[in-house]
Amino acid sequence: MDPDAPLGVFDSGLGGLTVVRALRERCPAENIVYLGDTARVPYGTRSAETVVRYAIGCARVLVNRGVKAIVVACNTVSAVALDMLRVELDRPVLGVIVPGARAAVAAAEGGAVGVLGTTGTITSGAYPRAVASLSTRTEVFGQPAPLLVSLAEEGWLEGEVPRLVSQRYLEPLVRAGVRCVVLGCTHFPLLQRVIEAEAASLAGAPIPIVDSASATADDVAAFLTERGQRTTRSGRGKLELFVTDLPKSFSTVAERFLGEPLGDVHQIDL
Amino acid sequence: MDPDAPLGVFDSGLGGLTVVRALRERCPAENIVYLGDTARVPYGTRSAETVVRYAIGCARVLVNRGVKAIVVACNTVSAVALDMLRVELDRPVLGVIVPGARAAVAAAEGGAVGVLGTTGTITSGAYPRAVASLSTRTEVFGQPAPLLVSLAEEGWLEGEVPRLVSQRYLEPLVRAGVRCVVLGCTHFPLLQRVIEAEAASLAGAPIPIVDSASATADDVAAFLTERGQRTTRSGRGKLELFVTDLPKSFSTVAERFLGEPLGDVHQIDL
Numbered sequence: 001m002d003p004d005a006p007l008g009v010f011d012s013g014l015g016g017l018t019v020v021r022a023l024r025e026r027c028p029a030e031n032i033v034y035l036g037d038t039a040r041v042p043y044g045t046r047s048a049e050t051v052v053r054y055a056i057g058c059a060r061v062l063v064n065r066g067v068k069a070i071v072v073a074c075n076t077v078s079a080v081a082l083d084m085l086r087v088e089l090d091r092p093v094l095g096v097i098v099p100g101a102r103a104a105v106a107a108a109e110g111g112a113v114g115v116l117g118t119t120g121t122i123t124s125g126a127y128p129r130a131v132a133s134l135s136t137r138t139e140v141f142g143q144p145a146p147l148l149v150s151l152a153e154e155g156w157l158e159g160e161v162p163r164l165v166s167q168r169y170l171e172p173l174v175r176a177g178v179r180c181v182v183l184g185c186t187h188f189p190l191l192q193r194v195i196e197a198e199a200a201s202l203a204g205a206p207i208p209i210v211d212s213a214s215a216t217a218d219d220v221a222a223f224l225t226e227r228g229q230r231t232t233r234s235g236r237g238k239l240e241l242f243v244t245d246l247p248k249s250f251s252t253v254a255e256r257f258l259g260e261p262l263g264d265v266h267q268i269d270l
Numbered sequence: 271m272d273p274d275a276p277l278g279v280f281d282s283g284l285g286g287l288t289v290v291r292a293l294r295e296r297c298p299a300e301n302i303v304y305l306g307d308t309a310r311v312p313y314g315t316r317s318a319e320t321v322v323r324y325a326i327g328c329a330r331v332l333v334n335r336g337v338k339a340i341v342v343a344c345n346t347v348s349a350v351a352l353d354m355l356r357v358e359l360d361r362p363v364l365g366v367i368v369p370g371a372r373a374a375v376a377a378a379e380g381g382a383v384g385v386l387g388t389t390g391t392i393t394s395g396a397y398p399r400a401v402a403s404l405s406t407r408t409e410v411f412g413q414p415a416p417l418l419v420s421l422a423e424e425g426w427l428e429g430e431v432p433r434l435v436s437q438r439y440l441e442p443l444v445r446a447g448v449r450c451v452v453l454g455c456t457h458f459p460l461l462q463r464v465i466e467a468e469a470a471s472l473a474g475a476p477i478p479i480v481d482s483a484s485a486t487a488d489d490v491a492a493f494l495t496e497r498g499q500r501t502t503r504s505g506r507g508k509l510e511l512f513v514t515d516l517p518k519s520f521s522t523v524a525e526r527f528l529g530e531p532l533g534d535v536h537q538i539d540l
Contacts, residue, residue, distance in 0.1 A: 039320060040310060045517040050309060119519060147431075150420040161417075161438070164431050247315040249389060 001068040001091075003229045006031035006240075007220070008067030008091075010058040013041030014250075015152070015186035016073030017257035019096065020239065022217035023071070024260075027224065031237040033065050037270065039245035042149075043076040044118035051120075055081040056088055057270050061242065063089055068229055071220055072096065075117055075184050075212070079126035092223070096186070099219040100212030101130035104182045105138055107208040111179025112139040116169060116195070118185050119144040127184055141176045145169040145185070148195075152187035153253055162191055166198040174202040182210045189213050190256065241265045271338040271361075273499045276301035276510075277490070278337030278361075280328040283311030284520075285422070285456035286343030287527035289366065290509065292487035293341070294530075297494065301507040303335050307540065309515035312419075313346040314388035321390075325351040326358055327540050331512065333359055338499055341490055342366065345387055345454050345482070349396035362493070366456070369489040370482030371400035374452045375408055377478040381449025382409040386439055386465070388455050389414040397454055411446045415439040415455070418465075422457035423523055432461055436468040444472040452480045459483050460526065511535045 007030050009020055014036050023032060035058050037043075043051050055077045059070055069092040072078050072085065078095030085093045104113045115127045122142035131140045147165045156162055173181060181199055183189055189211045199207040224230045231237070243250070246267050254262055277300050279290055284306050293302060305328050307313075313321050325347045332340055339362040342348050342355065348365030355363045374383045385397045392412040401410045417435045426432055443451060451469055453459060459481045469477040494500045501507070513520070516537050524532055 039316065041315075045311075045519075046309065046515050047517075050515055146424055147417070147420050147426070150417050154416055156417070161431065161434050164434070168431070245316050245320055247317075249315075 001229065003068065004231050004233060005066050005068035006033045007069055007071060008033050008035070008062030008065065009071045009073050010035040010037070010062060011074040011186060012037050012043035012076065014038065014254050014257050017254060018186045018189045018213045019071065019073035019216055021257070021259045022213040023220060024237070024239070026217040026221045027230070029231050029233050029235060029237050031231070033062060033067055033240045033242070035061055035242045036244070038243045038247055039270070042118070043074060044120035046120070048080045051076055052081045052084050055085060059085055059089055059093070061268065061270070063091055067091065069094065069223070071216065073186055073216070075121040075186065079121050079124040094216070094220055094223060096212045096216045097126050097130050097184070099215035100182050100184060100210060101127055102134055103210045103215040104180050105131055105135045107180040107210050108138060109179060110137070112141060112177055114173035114176070114178035114181040115140060115142045115184045116145040116148065116181060116188060117142065118149065119146060121184050127182065141173050141178055143169050143173055148191055149185065149187045152190040155256055157190055158194055162194045163198060166191065166195045167202065170195070170199050170202055174199065174207070178207065180208045180210055183212055186213060239263045242268050244268060244270050271499065273338065274501050274503060275336050275338035276303045277339055277341060278303050278305070278332030278335065279341045279343050280305040280307070280332060281344040281456060282307050282313035282346065284308065284524050284527050287524060288456045288459045288483045289341065289343035289486055291527070291529045292483040293490060294507070294509070296487040296491045297500070299501050299503050299505060299507050301501070303332060303337055303510045303512070305331055305512045306514070308513045308517055309540065312388070313344060314390035316390070318350045321346055322351045322354050325355060329355055329359055329363070331538065331540070333361055337361065339364065339493070341486065343456055343486070345391040345456065349391050349394040364486070364490055364493060366482045366486045367396050367400050369485035370452050370454060370480060371397055372404055373480045373485040374450050375401060375405045377450040377480050378408060379449060380407070382411060382447055384443035384446070384448035384451040385410060385412045385454045386415040386418065386451060386458060387412065388419065389416060391454055397452065411443050411448055413439050413443055418461055419455065419457045422460040425526055427460055428464055432464045433468060436461065436465050437472065440465070440469050440472055444469065444477070448477065450478045450480055453482055456483060509533045512538050514538060514540050
């Protein structure tokens with residue numbers, strides 16, 4: 001592939017823009033094409049068959065735009081559809097779960113790992129599987145945390161409500177003695193500060209919080225370097241956004257996740 | 271139509287089961303066919319064109335099952351697609367917004383009306399329009415309240431978090447001096463008690479809370495009686511459920527909204 005081809009990133013909605021944000025910090029010169037399947041978000045509550053079908057549809061759009069690799073910026077898709085995507089596409093496919101699991105095993109230093117995610121991600125068992133493939137002795141405790149998704153979308157990022165919600169979700173993890181907590185949903189980096197504070201307050205000592213978006217960006221950068229696929233351009237790469245529906249509060253929510261003003265936004269049908 | 275034909279009810283997901291629950295209290299002998307478009311929930315964040323297309327698809331499934339009338343148990347669809355459904359279908363179509371608005375105007379006794387709903391319902395302006403058609407002098411204040419949807423789905427129906435979230439959403443309505451609050455989303459009846467308590471505490475006196483699910487059931491009963499379309503059977507009617515995807519926590523969430531054990535559940539494609 002041409003190393004100057006863009007990276008393709010997709011997610012069920014806009015949460016994957018936190019991965020784009022991390023990628024643009026880590027590999028600023030890369031051009032990125034992002035597809036958010038906003039017409040069918042959220043995937044987290046769908047059956048595995050449906051998620052696989054939707055994911056293949058999204059990935060094909062990116063392949064048709066000539067991307068050099070595909071980053072699945074969605075925990076649900078990474079949990080259930082990664083193998084199928086690798087079979088169906090002739091492009092490298094990178095997910096968010098293995099990088100998050102790897103960073104978590106390192107941060108937990110032999111202790112147990114806690115995971116906050118959507119109900120779909122947690123019940124899929126994808127994090128325990130990924131951790132087991134890295135370290136057979138590490139215990140993993142999962143906690144579905146759907147209200148954190150809504151808080152991130154609403155922009156309620158500090159104050160009493162996010163504090164109490166985080167507390168309620170973290171409590172069983174801290175009681176289980178986890179030594180690190182993975183943010184296993186692309187929405188959660190927005191709430192990292194409050195989650196960190198609550199975890200420390202419940203445990204009586206700081207607990208490292210692993211952001212799978214940053215871990216994924218590190219992985220993508222390493223992958224491109226190893227393959228000699230980093231762009232030869234310098235300067236700031238372009239970002240093109242595609243969505244399948246334009247939700248009413250699109251710009252506000254998208255900019256909150258992306259952390260910069262939006263560039264071009266195109267609506268497409270799938 | 272045969273008065274013993276079933277009533278058709280549809281919603282973007284499972285929230286419309288609160289309308290089914292109210293219908294089964296108000297017209298217990300009626301057979302009901304319910305369709306929840308769980309593969310494409312939520313509609314509240316989609317564009318109006320998409321909502322209309324999805325709604326027509328759902329309504330046709332019910333027409334093909336021989337229903338005598340269609341109840342749109344979804345505020346978003348009632349807000350943007352009711353006229354189009356009436357044009358496209360040869361069945362009576364009843365929504366949730368006009369009944370809710372009528373009950374609110376009565377309860378507010380000339381004062382202002384507050385509405386809690388999804389972002390889609392509030393920005394559509396459907397409640398102000400419906401209220402204006404009933405009473406030109408009644409002011410309407412809308413408040414998008416997306417976190418209440420997640421709380422209802424999670425089953426967090428009492429305690430500090432629902433209290434604080436309700437408080438935050440109710441505060442601008444109470445400050446505007448509303449004399450009644452409409453629950454303009456089918457998920458919210460589950461949180462009625464905490465919303466009622468917070469409204470009273472903020473206002474320093476009770477504020478009537480209008481549940482649009484109950485108001486709609488009253489409307490449907492009156493409509494069937496006027497048209498001589500009430501079922502001739504007695505006893506408890508049958509309830510058949512159709513969904514477009516079987517979400518992981520389907521039974522728990524569905525029973526929470528329905529308030530009784532589930533009957534037959536069938537999955538269909540749309």
